[in-house]
Amino acid sequence: MPTVRLKYFSYHPAIWPRMIGEVTRDAKPGSLVQVLDKEGKPFGSAFWNPKAGMPLRVFAHGNEAVDESFFLGAIQRAASLRREVMKLDETTEAYRAIHADADQMPGLVADKFGNVMSLEITNLAAFQRLDAWVPALHEAFGTEKAHIRVDPDLARIEGIPSLTHHLSEKLRPLKIREHGATFQIDPSGGHKTGFFCDQRDNRKKFGELAAGRSVLDLCCYTGGFSVNAALAGAEDVTAVDLDENAIEVAKRNGNLNQKRIKFTHGDAFTWARTMIENGRKWDLVIADPPKFIHGKEDQLGHNKYHDLNKLALQLVKPGGLFVTCSCSGMLSPDEFEKIVVSASHRQDRRLQIFDRTGAGPDHPTLSNYPESRYLKLLWCRVIG
Numbered sequence: 460m461p462t463v464r465l466k467y468f469s470y471h472p473a474i475w476p477r478m479i480g481e482v483t484r485d486a487k488p489g490s491l492v493q494v495l496d497k498e499g500k501p502f503g504s505a506f507w508n509p510k511a512g513m514p515l516r517v518f519a520h521g522n523e524a525v526d527e528s529f530f531l532g533a534i535q536r537a538a539s540l541r542r543e544v545m546k547l548d549e550t551t552e553a554y555r556a557i558h559a560d561a562d563q564m565p566g567l568v569a570d571k572f573g574n575v576m577s578l579e580i581t582n583l584a585a586f587q588r589l590d591a592w593v594p595a596l597h598e599a600f601g602t603e604k605a606h607i608r609v610d611p612d613l614a615r616i617e618g619i620p621s622l623t624h625h626l627s628e629k630l631r632p633l634k635i636r637e638h639g640a641t642f643q644i645d646p647s648g649g650h651k652t653g654f655f656c657d658q659r660d661n662r663k664k665f666g667e668l669a670a671g672r673s674v675l676d677l678c679c680y681t682g683g684f685s686v687n688a689a690l691a692g693a694e695d696v697t698a699v700d701l702d703e704n705a706i707e708v709a710k711r712n713g714n715l716n717q718k719r720i721k722f723t724h725g726d727a728f729t730w731a732r733t734m735i736e737n738g739r740k741w742d743l744v745i746a747d748p749p750k751f752i753h754g755k756e757d758q759l760g761h762n763k764y765h766d767l768n769k770l771a772l773q774l775v776k777p778g779g780l781f782v783t784c785s786c787s788g789m790l791s792p793d794e795f796e797k798i799v800v801s802a803s804h805r806q807d808r809r810l811q812i813f814d815r816t817g818a819g820p821d822h823p824t825l826s827n828y829p830e831s832r833y834l835k836l837l838w839c840r841v842i843g
Contacts, residue, residue, distance in 0.1 A: 460491070460492065460493050460524050461482075461483045461485045461486035461487075461490050461491075461492045461493070461507065462481075462482075462483050462486070462492060462493045462494070462495055463479060463480075463481075463482050463483075463486060463492045463493075463494055463495070463505065463507055463515055464479070464480040464481040464482070464494075464495040464496075464497070464499060465478055465479065465480060465494065465495065465496055465497055465502065466478055466479065466480045466497055467497065468496060468497065470520065470827040471517075471827055471828060472516060472517045472518065472560045472565065472825070472827065472828050473513040473515075473516060473517075473560075473828075474505075474513060474514065474515035474516075474517060475513065476514055479514060479515060480497070482507070482509075486507045486509075487507075488507070488508045488509065488510055488583055488618055489506065489507070489508060489583045489584040489586075489587045490506070490507045490584075491504065491505075491506065491507075491525075491526070491527065491584070492504070492505055492506070492507045492515075493524045494515070494517055500522075501521075501522045501523075501524070502520065503517050503518075503519055503520040503521060504517070504518060504519045504524060504525045504529070505517040505518060506518070506565055506566070506582065506584035506585075507584075508582065508583050508584065508617060508618070510583075510616070510617060510618045511582065511583070511616060511617050512616065516560070516565035516566065516582065516584070518533075518560065518563045518564070518565050519563060527588070527591065529563075530563075530564060530588065530591070530592060530595075531591070531595050533562060533563045533564050534557065534564070534592065534595045534596055534599050535595075535599055536562070536563075537556060537557050537558075537562040537564070537599070538556070538599035538600055540821075540823075541554060541555075541556065541600075541821050542600070545820055545821060547821060550637075550638060551635070551636065551637045551638065551659060552571075552572065552573045552635040552636050552637070553570065553571065553572050553573075553635045553637055553642075553644065553654055553656050553659070554570065554571055554656050554659070554819070554821045555568070555569070555570055555571075555656050555657065555819075555821040555822050556569040556570060556571045556576065556596065556599075556600050556821075557569040557596070558821070558822050558823060558831075559581070560825060560828055560831065561822070561823045561824060561825050561828070561831050562823070564585070564592075565582060565584070565585065566580060566581045566582030566583075566584055566585030566586070567579075567580060567581075567585045567592065568581070568652065569596060569652070570652040570653070570654065570656050571600050571602060572633060572635050572644050572646060572652075572653070572654065573602075573633060573635055574601070574602050574603045574604060575602060575603075575604045575605070575606065575630060575633060575646060576593070576596050576597065576600065576602040576604070576605045576606075577605075577606050577608070577646040577652035577653050578593070578596075578605060578606065578607045578608065578627075578652070579608050579609075579610075579652050580607060580608065580609045580619070581610070581613050581617075582613075582617050582619075583617040583618055583619050586609065586617075586619045586620075586624070589607065589624055589626060590626070593605050593607075593626045604628050604630060605626055605627060605628060606627055606628060606629075606630050606646040606647055606653075607623075607624045607626065607627035608627075608646075608652070609621075609622045609623075609624075629647055630646050630647050631647075632644060632645040632648075632708075633646075634715065635654075637659055637662070638659070638662070638663045638687075639690065640662075640686050640687055640690055640716055641712070641715045641716055642654065642681065642683065642686070642712050642715070643681075643708055643711050643712055643715060645708065648704070654681070655680065655683065656819065656821065656822075657786075657818035657819060657822050657834050658683060658684075658747070658784075658818075658819075658834070659819050660816070660819045661684075661782075661784075661816055661819075661836055662683045662684055662686075662687045663687060664816070664838075665684050665687055665688060665745060665782060666684075666687030666688055666690060666691035667691060668743055668780055668782075669687070669688035669689075669691045669692070669693040669696075669743055670691050670692040670693065671692060671693070671694055672693055672694055672741075672742035672743045672780070673693070673694050673695050673696075673697075673741045673742045673743070674688040674689075674693045674694075674695070674696045674697070674741060674742070674743045674744075674745075675697050675698075675699075675741040675743070675744045675745070675774055676688070676696065676697070676698040676699070676745050676747075677699055677727045677731065677744065677745065677746045677747070677748075677767070677771055678699070678700055678701075678727050678746060678747050678748040678749065679698035679699060679700045679705075679706075679709055679722070679747070680700055680702070680705050680709070680747070681705050681708040681709045681712055682698060682708070682709030682710075682712045682713060682720065682722065683712075684698075684745050684747065685698040685709065685713070685720050685722075686712050686713060686716050686718060686720070688743070689713070689716065689718035689719070689720055690716055690718060693743075694742075695721070696718075696719075696720045696721065697720075697721045697723070697741070698720055698721065698722050698723065699722075699723045699724075699725055699727050699730050700722075700723075700724065700725075700727070701724070701725065701726050701727065703724050706722050706723075706724045709722050710722050727746075727748070727767065727770075728766065728767065728770060731767075731770035731771060731773075731774060732770060734774055735770065735773050735774065739774065740774055740775060740776045740779070741774055741775065741776065741779065742775075742776055742779045742780065743775075743779060743780045743781075743782075744771055744772075744774050744775045744779070744780070744781050744782070745781075745782040745783070745784070746767055746768060746771040746782075746783045746784065747784040748763070748764075748767055748784070748785075749786070750786050750787045751763040751764055751785075751787055752764075752787035752789045752790050753787075753789070754789060755789055757789065760787065760790075761790075761794075761798060764785060764787075764790070764795070764798050764799075765798050765801065765802050766802075768783055768798065768799050768802040768803075769802040769805065769806065771783065772802060772803055772806060772808060772841060773806065775841045776841075777841065777842075777843060778840065778841065778842070779840070779841050780838075780839065780840055780841070781810070781837075781839045781840075781841050782836060782837070782838050782839070783799055783836065783837050783839075784834070784835065784836045785834070785835045786833055786834050786835075787833065788830040788831070788832075788833035789830065790835075791829070792815070792832070792835045795835050795837075796812075796815075796837060799837055803841075807843060808841055808842065808843045809841075809842040809843055810837075810839040810840070810841060810842070811839060811840040811841075811842055812837055812838065812839050813838055813839065813840065814836075814837075814838035815835070815836065815837055815838070816836045816838070817832060817834045817835055817836065818833070818834040822834070
């Protein structure tokens, strides 16, 4: 088996080029390799790709080298966690089946939508193994069809030979049920895998706060929070998003659930400033923007979070409720909370934070990979 030797000790799954020492000649792009520590002793197993920004993706630690059957076992373990331990099939038709590194499957994110498995591929090694992995996923999760998505930028960086795969099917939008709500999902056309399963439990929780309240959903995407609020008996619901296609799907989701929701296509920042000038305020406001931070030194992303929260907070009635989200893995929970608190205090308002949540349990995090705790929500009452 090819080997890659580390210069420095690290249990982090993503290894930077400067941490890598000797590499045997038989290590090819996408190879399964044995990782050696700096003394040359067996340390773990990984995928190797010298073209990638992170050339080494370590998925297992220990003295024993693994073979390709390891991943078939990882798929079975992932299915057991979701279907036997969490019993997700009892409450939803949509959940995260494989959560990349956290399920010891680097480069693969897979969501189950009914009988469809929607895959997002982020490295060459995962793409090379789809012929074996996709049938194993269908068997483990009871799916029949697959849609496979590859980001063009990542394909170029990783050397992935094609944006399409022969096992990928062009699928029509489908409908799924989640905690009593119905949503339309487009695996072939939406963002990522077509639906954000990570917010499933937060959507339900949000709905439970909405009864009898006026609700504003900033960056609503396909209307997950809005629909749950309307179903729970919100007085009225207003939702805004910049993505015109997402708004059209959101409108269909409102109709599917027979609820009247005011969906608006517009930039959340500009729209919020207009509402502030008009003196509009709501009882319950949520801000769930796309990922703003793409690197550790991304100050512009920090500023965007501050500005959006500053604007959103001005749309909350005194004593009203505010929920704010970040899906940037490079932003720690503590840093995110500091940004939100700063945005509040600069307006001489205080936050009574009554809960902090994240992604659902089908999105596990690794103790040796803090960035995997990417989704963060603060649940607050606004004082003043």
